[in-house]
Amino acid sequence: MARFVFQLQSALDWRYRLEEQALAEQAAARNQYQLIEQKLHALEYEMVSAQQLPFPAAGADLLNRAVYLEHLKQKILACRRALREAERRLEEKTQLYLECRRKRQVLEKLKEKQYMQFCYNLQVQEQKRVDDLSGSRYWHKTRAGG
Numbered sequence: 001m002a003r004f005v006f007q008l009q010s011a012l013d014w015r016y017r018l019e020e021q022a023l024a025e026q027a028a029a030r031n032q033y034q035l036i037e038q039k040l041h042a043l044e045y046e047m048v049s050a051q052q053l054p055f056p057a058a059g060a061d062l063l064n065r066a067v068y069l070e071h072l073k074q075k076i077l078a079c080r081r082a083l084r085e086a087e088r089r090l091e092e093k094t095q096l097y098l099e100c101r102r103k104r105q106v107l108e109k110l111k112e113k114q115y116m117q118f119c120y121n122l123q124v125q126e127q128k129r130v131d132d133l134s135g136s137r138y139w140h141k142t143r144a145g146g
Contacts, residue, residue, distance in 0.1 A: 004118045006111045015104035022097040029093040033086040040079040047072045 006012065050069055056062050 002118075002122065004115055006114060008107060008110065012104070012107045012111060015100065015107055019097070019100040019104050022093070022100040026090070026093040026097045029086070029090040033083070033090045036079060036083045036086050040076065040083055043072060043076045043079055047076060 047069070050065070050072060053065070056065060
C-alpha cells in the first residue's frame with residue numbers, strides 16, 4: 001500500500017523552526033518590556049516618596065534635594081524612552097511571530113488538503129479493485145454455469 005509523502009515537509013519543518021524562534025524572540029522582548037516597566041514604576045515611586053519628604057531648612061540640603069529630584073526626573077524620562085523603544089520592539093517581534101505562524105498554517109493546510117486527496121485516491125483505487133474482483137467472479141460464474 002502506498003504511503004503519504006508531503007513534498008514540502010522540509011519547508012514545513014523549517015517554518016516550524018522559524019515560528020519557534022520568533023516566539024522565543026517575542027518572549028524575550030516581552031520580558032525586557034516588563035523589566036523596564038518595573039524599573040519605571042520603582043523610579044516613579046521613589047520620586048513621589050522623595051517629593052513627600054519635608055523641606056530641609058538649610059540651603060545645602062535644599063540644593064541637594066533639588067539636584068536629587070532633577071536626577072530622578074531625568075532617569076524617569078530616560079526610562080520612559082526605553083519603555084517606548086521596548087514596546088516598539090515587542091510589537092515588531094509580535095508581528096514577526098504572527099507572520100511566521102500564518103505562513104506555517106498555510107503549509108499545514110496544504111498538507112492537510114493533499115492528505116485528504118491522497119486518502120480519496122486510495123479509496124477510489126480500492127473500490128476499483130473490489131469492482132474488478134466482483135466482475136471477474138461474476139464472469140467466472142456465468143461462464144462456468146453457462
